[in-house]
Amino acid sequence: MMEKIAVLLAVYNGRNWVDEQIESILKQDDVSLDLYISVDLSTDDSFEYLKDKYQLLPNIHFLPYGNRYGSAGKNFYHLLLNVPCENYNFISFADQDDIWYVDKLKNAIAALKNKACHAYSSNVIAFGNDSSQKLIDKAQPQVRYDHFFEAAGPGCTYVFTVELATHFIYFLRNTSGAQAVELHDWLLYAYARENNYLWYIDSSPSMLYRQHESNQVGANNSFSAWKKRLSLVKGKWYRKEINKLMILFNNSDVKVIYKKMNNNYPDRLSLALQAFKYRRRLRDKITLMILLALNQI
Known part of the structure; x- marks a missing residue:
């Protein structure tokens, strides 16, 4: 059947x-x-x-x-x-x-x-x-x-x-x-x-x-796609969406990450050192680490 x-x-x-x-x-x-x-x-x-x-x-x-x-x-x-x-x-x-x-x-x-x-x-x-x-x-x-x-x-x-x-x-x-x-x-x-x-x-x-110009997000497989995603990060869209999810699923571990994400720069720098826990692909781990270290998220 x-x-x-x-x-x-x-x-x-x-x-x-x-x-x-x-x-x-x-x-x-x-x-x-x-x-x-x-x-x-x-x-x-x-x-x-x-x-x-x-x-x-x-x-x-x-x-x-x-x-x-x-x-x-x-x-x-x-x-x-x-x-x-x-x-x-x-x-x-x-x-x-x-x-x-x-x-x-x-x-x-x-x-x-x-x-x-x-x-x-x-x-x-x-x-x-x-x-x-x-x-x-x-x-x-x-x-x-x-x-x-x-x-x-x-x-x-x-x-x-x-x-x-x-x-x-x-x-x-x-x-x-x-x-x-x-x-x-x-x-x-x-x-x-x-x-x-x-x-x-x-x-x-x-x-x-x-892939076309009307994709809401699309694949990150070109320079223009990378620029689009970077603009979302710099515009704080990415951070806002992460915050929404962490507020919805607010267990004790998540509270620590949320606080560091939204506190001062030293806290975000400590998140950068743990980026291997936050993204799957090595390239994305490194990118996230750099963005956090540069205070771009």
Whole structure:
């Protein structure tokens, strides 16, 4: 019997790419899936276009249209809170502009079962208009506090059990400040890790990850992408998001890190010396160490 999976697709001005994504979702091997689409208020008639093209397919469902969420994260929170996730075995996120390999969901579910984990993410192959492709490697070993400083890779690779989904939805619904975290995938990873759910990051890529100027964050695989991320750091966005997560999951260890993060420079310098606990990849550990030492976070 095939596993039942709900795929949650957030769309905003997505007509340029969304057909390729939907087609790749509908071609998934050996799963029984329903696709739930939430369209943020758009200017390119995305909702009307998708409704006209796909509304007769029995496994595609549209959430009511007309609200402005303003970010992919808030749209995904809306999906989680309004899709009957409890009717499925697994839940998956999908962006509007990627292309999934046909065995993406099948392989994710197999990995979750074989490794007795609750959540799955994977590496991706980034690609852009120039047809070049590059592996984005996020599968380094997890470290003690990495979930406060980074997500588990692109959220569009996430597949997770109904048990984790149900508890996370309850958390979203009942925890003040939870939906203020801008990145849904980062919040889910932090929630899972802080609540002792096991998370597997697969080194095998599961999809093509489209890069373009409208990406909210995107892959850090070029100088322009690096500059964009550095501007987020210098603008204190990164620090603010870390603080939001630490306030939500405020155990005794986290209180110490939070205090040092928001106290004086000597405290942040002491954090720099512990950067190996905060990021998975060596390059990112070193970058974080330097940024903390230079008082840029």
